[in-house]
Amino acid sequence: MAYLDHAATTPMLPAALDAYVAAARALGNPSSLHAAGRGARRLVEESRERIAAALGARPSEVIFTSGGTEADNLAVKGIFWARRDADSRLRRVVASAVEHHAVLDGVEWLGRHEGAEVTLQPVDELGRVDPEAFAELVRAHAGEIAVVSVQWANNEVGTVQPVAELVAIAAGAGIPFHTDAVQAVGQVAVDFGASGAAALTLTGHKVGGPVGVGALLLGRDVSCTPLLHGGGQERDVRSGTLDTPGVVAFATAVEAAVTSREEHVGRITALRDELVARVRAAIPDAILNGDPDQRLPGNAHFSFPGCEGDALLLLLDAQGIYCSTGSACSAGVAQPSHVLLAMGADDRRARSSLRFSLGHDSTKADVDALLAALPGAVERACRAGAWKTPR
Amino acid sequence: MRVLAAMSGGVDSAVAAARARDAGHDVTGVHLALARNPQTFRTGARGCCTLEDSRDARRAADVIGIPFYVWDMAEEFHDSVVDDFVNEYAAGRTPNPCLRCNEKIKFAAVLDRAVALGFDAVVTGHHARLGADGLLRRSVDLPKDQSYVLAVLTRSQLDRAVFPLGDSTKEQVRAEAAERGLAVADKPDSHDICFISDGDTRGFLESRLGSAPGDIVDGRTGEKLGTHNGAYGFTVGQRKGLDLRVPASDGRPRYVLSITPVNNTVTVGPREDLEVDVVTADRPIWHASSGVADCEVQLRAHGEVVGASVTVTGDALVATLKAPARGVAAGQAIVAYQPDPGGDIVLGSATITAGSRSLPAASHV
Structure with a gap:
C-alpha cells in the first residue's frame, strides 16, 4: 500500500492521538463554572495559546470551528455580512477562481441569495493570481469590496499564492483579506500577524490532527457576523460547546507541524522532486501542473494526455496506490477540475489529471511503489481513453 | 476473472455482484450515471440514476467488500438511447430503450472501457441464464425473464457477459439480499422507461418533437375519423387515447394499425385487422x-x-x-x-x- 493522498487527509500524529484520548477521558464542558469545567477550559485555552504562538496570532484571534469548510464559510459570509451591514455600498466579494469549493460555493451563494457582486479573479497558467491585475481590480472597486478571499496555497495543484503582496494591496485600500491556509500550514511558513490578513483558515486533519476540528484566525478588530447562534462561545462569533479533545489534539498537531516544518519540508521536497523526476522519465508525455517553484513541497500534480484520471485512479487503486483526481464530484459524477480549467486547461486535459501528495510518513518506498505501477496504468488508461469520443 | 459489476442501486445488481465475488472473481462495482440532471431521490418506482440510487449502489459495494466507482455515461446514454428513442418514434416505429441500452451502453461502451482497463467481463443483474454452453436462456423466473432485452447481444458481447441471477427467482434474490445484509433487499423494482421519470411517454415525446397535428383515418375506407397532435404518440395495437369523433359503424373498438410519418397519418381499424x-x-x-x-x-x-x-x-x-x-x-x-x-x-x-x-x-x- 502506498498512500499518496495526504492532501485529502494525513495520518494523526501519535502525540496528537495520545493527547486526544487523554482529553477524551476527562469530564467537563469548558463553559461550565465548576472544577470539571475549569479543567476542560484550561485544556482549551492552553491549546488556543499554543496554536496562536505557532502561527503568529493572539490567543483571542483563534476561533475554533468544526473544520476548514466552516471556517471558510464563516470568514467569507460573516465578514461580508458585517461589512455590508455597516455600509450598504460594500457588496462586492472577490475570490480567486481556484479557491476550494468551501470558499467558492459560499461566495456564489452570497451572489445568489444576498445580492453580492461576485468577482472571480483569474489566475495564470501556473495557477497564480497576478498582483498587478489584483491591484487594478482593487483600484477600480475599492469602495465596493466587502471582502477578498485568496488561498495561501492551492489544494489541487499546490501553487503557493503571492499572499504577502496581495494582502498589502487589499490592506492599502482598507479591505479585509481572508486566506484559506488549510494546505499551507506545516508546509510553508505561515505567520498570521506578519501576513496582515484579516482572517485565516486552518484545519486539524491536514496537519496530523483529528478530522472535525479547525480554526479561523480572525483579527481582533475584524467584524464578523456569526453563522451559528447559541451560547456565545468563541467571541460570540461561533457558538457551540467546544470539542475539548479535538482542540487539544489539533493544537498538538499544529505545534508539531510548525516546529518540525523545516526538517519536514527538506525531506518531503526531496522526495517529491524524486517522484516528479521519475514520473517524467517514465512517462515523457506527463505534464506537471502548477507552479514548478512556488508550490507546496508535498504536492505533485500531473496531466497524462490521452488518459482519463478516473481510469488511472481505478487501476492504481487496484494495485494499492492511493491518489486523487483532485476534482470535486457534482451529482455523484466527477467534474473536470475548476482549478485546471481556470489555469487554461481544456476539458480533456483537466480530466486526465492525478494528484500525488506526500506527508509526514511518506517514504521512498511509496514513490517506488507508484513508479512500479504507474507506467502500466498509464498505458492501459490511454488505451481505454479511446472509449469516449471527443466532444 | 477480473469482472466489472454494473450496479444500478437495485437489489438484482447488488446480489449479482455479491455472487460474482463469491464465485471467486475479482469484482469491481461501477454505477453508471446516465441522467444528465439526476434527481436527488427516486419518486415511486420510476426513474433511475438518482443520487439515492448511486449511494445505494455504493453502500451495497461496501457491504460486499468491493471497490466502487461512478462512471459518467450520460452523454453516451443520451446519444445512443434517448435520442434513438425519440428518432424511432418520430419515424413511426416503437423502440425498446432497455434493449438499446444493453446493446449500446452496458455491453458496448461500458464493456469496451472495462476490457481496455483489463477486465475480462461485465456482470449484470439481468434475469437470464448464460451458462458454460454459452447459450442465452430464459430465467427460471419467467415473469421476470429479461432474455428478450439481451437477445440483441452478439456472440462476442455474450462471451464477456456474466448473468449470475438466471437460476433464481426474484423472491430468492430478495431473500438472499436480506441475508447478505444488503439494505436494498426490499427496494421496489424499477418499472417503465428510466429516463421518463413521470411515466408520460407521449408528453416526453411532445416536448422533444413538438406538436404535429394530423389525421386519424379508417384503414378500410380511408375516411377521416379524427385528428391527433403527433403521430409519434401512437403505437401499433394501441386502443386507448384515440379520441375518435366518428363512432365505428359496427360500434366495436378500433386499434392503431399503422403510423405513416410521411403524411403524419395514424391508421386505425378493428382488432382483426391487426x-x-x-x-x-x-x-x-x-x-x-x-x-x-x-x-x-x-x-x-x-x-x-x-x-x-x-x-x-x-x-x-x-x-x-x-x-x-x-x-x-x-x-x-x-x-x-x-x-x-x-x-x-x-x-x-x-x-x-x-x-x-x-x-x-x-x-x-
Missing part, C-alpha cells in the same frame, strides 16, 4: 448454425410467444407465424427461442420492419 402472420425484420443477430429454424418467437417485451418458421438471410429475417399475432410494431425486436427444458434458448433476434398477412384478413366475427 392480425399478421408474416413478420419481416432487419439487423439480425443469429446464434444458431442454421439460418432456418422451426421455433417460437416473441414480438415484444413480456409478450406471448407464438410458433414460427424463421429464415435468416443476410440482413433480413422473415418469420412465418403458425397463428396470427396482433400488435406487431416496427422497431420492436423479434426474438426467436428454441423451447428447452433447461430454459428456452435464444436463437437470435432482429428489429421488426413490418408485419403482413399472407392470407386475406378474417371476415368480421
Whole structure:
C-alpha cells in the first residue's frame, strides 16, 4: 500500500492521538463554572495559546470551528455580512477562481441569495493570481469590496499564492483579506500577524490532527457576523460547546507541524522532486501542473494526455496506490477540475489529471511503489481513453 | 476473472455482484450515471440514476467488500438511447430503450472501457441464464425473464457477459439480499422507461418533437375519423387515447394499425385487422448454425410467444407465424427461442420492419 493522498487527509500524529484520548477521558464542558469545567477550559485555552504562538496570532484571534469548510464559510459570509451591514455600498466579494469549493460555493451563494457582486479573479497558467491585475481590480472597486478571499496555497495543484503582496494591496485600500491556509500550514511558513490578513483558515486533519476540528484566525478588530447562534462561545462569533479533545489534539498537531516544518519540508521536497523526476522519465508525455517553484513541497500534480484520471485512479487503486483526481464530484459524477480549467486547461486535459501528495510518513518506498505501477496504468488508461469520443 | 459489476442501486445488481465475488472473481462495482440532471431521490418506482440510487449502489459495494466507482455515461446514454428513442418514434416505429441500452451502453461502451482497463467481463443483474454452453436462456423466473432485452447481444458481447441471477427467482434474490445484509433487499423494482421519470411517454415525446397535428383515418375506407397532435404518440395495437369523433359503424373498438410519418397519418381499424402472420425484420443477430429454424418467437417485451418458421438471410429475417399475432410494431425486436427444458434458448433476434398477412384478413366475427 502506498498512500499518496495526504492532501485529502494525513495520518494523526501519535502525540496528537495520545493527547486526544487523554482529553477524551476527562469530564467537563469548558463553559461550565465548576472544577470539571475549569479543567476542560484550561485544556482549551492552553491549546488556543499554543496554536496562536505557532502561527503568529493572539490567543483571542483563534476561533475554533468544526473544520476548514466552516471556517471558510464563516470568514467569507460573516465578514461580508458585517461589512455590508455597516455600509450598504460594500457588496462586492472577490475570490480567486481556484479557491476550494468551501470558499467558492459560499461566495456564489452570497451572489445568489444576498445580492453580492461576485468577482472571480483569474489566475495564470501556473495557477497564480497576478498582483498587478489584483491591484487594478482593487483600484477600480475599492469602495465596493466587502471582502477578498485568496488561498495561501492551492489544494489541487499546490501553487503557493503571492499572499504577502496581495494582502498589502487589499490592506492599502482598507479591505479585509481572508486566506484559506488549510494546505499551507506545516508546509510553508505561515505567520498570521506578519501576513496582515484579516482572517485565516486552518484545519486539524491536514496537519496530523483529528478530522472535525479547525480554526479561523480572525483579527481582533475584524467584524464578523456569526453563522451559528447559541451560547456565545468563541467571541460570540461561533457558538457551540467546544470539542475539548479535538482542540487539544489539533493544537498538538499544529505545534508539531510548525516546529518540525523545516526538517519536514527538506525531506518531503526531496522526495517529491524524486517522484516528479521519475514520473517524467517514465512517462515523457506527463505534464506537471502548477507552479514548478512556488508550490507546496508535498504536492505533485500531473496531466497524462490521452488518459482519463478516473481510469488511472481505478487501476492504481487496484494495485494499492492511493491518489486523487483532485476534482470535486457534482451529482455523484466527477467534474473536470475548476482549478485546471481556470489555469487554461481544456476539458480533456483537466480530466486526465492525478494528484500525488506526500506527508509526514511518506517514504521512498511509496514513490517506488507508484513508479512500479504507474507506467502500466498509464498505458492501459490511454488505451481505454479511446472509449469516449471527443466532444 | 477480473469482472466489472454494473450496479444500478437495485437489489438484482447488488446480489449479482455479491455472487460474482463469491464465485471467486475479482469484482469491481461501477454505477453508471446516465441522467444528465439526476434527481436527488427516486419518486415511486420510476426513474433511475438518482443520487439515492448511486449511494445505494455504493453502500451495497461496501457491504460486499468491493471497490466502487461512478462512471459518467450520460452523454453516451443520451446519444445512443434517448435520442434513438425519440428518432424511432418520430419515424413511426416503437423502440425498446432497455434493449438499446444493453446493446449500446452496458455491453458496448461500458464493456469496451472495462476490457481496455483489463477486465475480462461485465456482470449484470439481468434475469437470464448464460451458462458454460454459452447459450442465452430464459430465467427460471419467467415473469421476470429479461432474455428478450439481451437477445440483441452478439456472440462476442455474450462471451464477456456474466448473468449470475438466471437460476433464481426474484423472491430468492430478495431473500438472499436480506441475508447478505444488503439494505436494498426490499427496494421496489424499477418499472417503465428510466429516463421518463413521470411515466408520460407521449408528453416526453411532445416536448422533444413538438406538436404535429394530423389525421386519424379508417384503414378500410380511408375516411377521416379524427385528428391527433403527433403521430409519434401512437403505437401499433394501441386502443386507448384515440379520441375518435366518428363512432365505428359496427360500434366495436378500433386499434392503431399503422403510423405513416410521411403524411403524419395514424391508421386505425378493428382488432382483426391487426392480425399478421408474416413478420419481416432487419439487423439480425443469429446464434444458431442454421439460418432456418422451426421455433417460437416473441414480438415484444413480456409478450406471448407464438410458433414460427424463421429464415435468416443476410440482413433480413422473415418469420412465418403458425397463428396470427396482433400488435406487431416496427422497431420492436423479434426474438426467436428454441423451447428447452433447461430454459428456452435464444436463437437470435432482429428489429421488426413490418408485419403482413399472407392470407386475406378474417371476415368480421
